[in-house]
Amino acid sequence: MILLTNEHTLSNMQYRNMRIAYLIAIVITILLGLFSRKWSILLPSFVAQNAGDMLWAMMVYFGFRLLLVSKSTLTAIWLSFFFSFGIEFSQLYQEDWINQIRGTTLGALILGKGFLAEDLVRYTLGIIVASVLDKVTLKFPFRN
16 A cells, blocks of 8 residues: 555646646647747748647647646647637637627737637647647656
């Protein structure tokens, strides 16, 4: 029984460290996304046009990994697709009350403003990049 408790504690410590890593990834991704919007003039036009949506989807993926750290990466990938695509398709709904929310900075960052099919491609690429980064970094041990 003591052996099981020690192993269980180790797993909890690993999950805690992974959650910290995902939180850091979220913060970095948000900062990169904000910088890509604020200083888009300094970026190549292709990057300026596409980076924000890709980074948003990456942040969504890292958020699901943070919340569901004990679940598989495939679970986070599917949830990220459902969430991101759901938000994009919700932009087809244009009523005053939701457009007022979208009219705020935070509302626009989270909900977007209008449906664009190319955003679905950007989200897909962002989720793929995030999951590859996740898989690569998971090979490193999380120790206390």
